[in-house]
Amino acid sequence: MNLNQLRYFECIGRLENYTQAARELHVSQPSLTNAIHRLEAELNLTLFAKQGRHIVLTDTGRQLLTVVQKSLRTLDDGVAAVIAENSQQPITIRVGCIPTVIGTYLPKVLHQFEQEHTRQVTFELHSVTTEQIQAGLAAKTFDLGIAAVDGREPGYLYHPLLKQPFIVIVAPDHPWAQRQQLQLTDLVGEHVLTYTPDLLIGQKVQRTLKRQGVADQLNLTAAYPDEISIAGMVQSSSAVGLVADTLYLEAFNVVKIPVAVPEDLRVIYAMYRADNPQHETLRQLSHLFSQQGK
Template sequence: MNLNQLRYFECVGRLENYTQAARELHVSQPSLTNAIHKLEDELDLTLFAKQGRHIVLTRTGSQLLQVVQKSLQILDDGVATIQADTATRPVTIRVGCIPTVIGTYLPKVLHQFEQAHTKQISFELHSVPTEKIQTGLAAKQYDLGIAATDSREAGVLYQPLLKQAFIVVVSPDHPLAGREQLELSDLAGYDVLTYTPELLIGQKVRRTLKRQGVIDRLTVKADYPDEISIAGMVQSSLAVGLVADTLYLEAFNLVKIPVNVPEDLRVIYAMYRADNPQHDTLRQLFQLFKSAAD
């Protein structure tokens, strides 16, 4: 049994999927499968069972996964702490950030922090969707996440950064373009373009429409991955877009109209795991985020 086998087992056990684990670990699926089978032979334990076309952890596998995860965490944290104490190069904070924030709000704050910690701190930015940020934090691919979320995970610290309002966008010659504010019911009779329910923001839109009692009265086309694709369709048609107010919309010839709903569509948070080896640095960064928000 070696360290690679334990890391492979942790990834397969956490995902319960060989294909996804192979992709995350950057190894071939046959190599990963062979490593797991060899581990089972060496330990004389059955760690996984087939359930239809899928695999699931056995009870023994679940028990071993907890032991392995704790052990790897102690090892990784210990190595990271030693490296941080002895490193002569700046500490690099890996940041996973949603695209609508990575080119606007975030760089200003991070640059200010870097200037206050000259030659000590640097940031590595990754533009990724919310879902990948959350899994990336759990897998320790990112030290800091910047994303919208409606829920809180145990062991993760959160700091609200900014809010993006719920708005309607229409073309300048649209019948609704002159309105100062809209009710969701005003959108009846038009194609309403919004985010796919595969995204968290798409799920938020759907929940809001249900709570407001209008989902069955509107013609909703929830097929779009972002504001750019929605805005592109809206500016040359009579469709309306139901979106978050982001800078992506500034590139289009559209009219933005506030919509009367009792909540913002998206609240953006900074988040990091409390057990991150760079906890002290991230805590200081959170103070700067808080000051900027105030």
């Protein structure tokens, strides 16, 4: 039994999926299968069982997974602590951030944190999608993610930073341009543009419309990847856009109108894995983000 086998087992056991584990670990699926078979043979234990086309942990596998995860956390934290104590190099925090936030208060907060931790911390910043952030955190290629998510995954810590409400955008000559607020029912009969359901935010729009009982009544085109494409169409047409209130909209000649919806369209979180060796640094940084966001 070696360390690679344990890391492979932890990843497969956590995901219960060889294909996803191979992607996260950047190794071939046959290599993972062989490693697990050797581990089971060496321990004389059955760790996984087939369930249809999928695999699941056995009770014994779940017991071992708990032990292995705790042991790997202790090992990773210990190694990181020794390196930090004896290295003259600063810690590099790899940050994945959605584009609508990366250009607002993020650079200021990161610069402030670097100044308060001179020669201790540097940042590597990536402007990527929410889906890429989630994949990067899972694969440990990002230490910190800043994105909007609907649900919370076990093994991660989340700190809410910003809220982006539902709004409608219209061209300045639209009949609604002087309205102070709209109801979702006002959109019935209008050509409404919003996000593609392939995106998390698009799925949130669809769920909200269904909960409010208007999903089947709208002339809805859900085919757009971001606020830029929606606002570009809206400013030169009679269509209305149902979007989140983000920085992207400032570049367009559109009027923003609040919508009476009992929830925000997006909540932006700072999130990181609980087993990240830089856990304490990330906690301090998330707290600073929260303070700046208020």
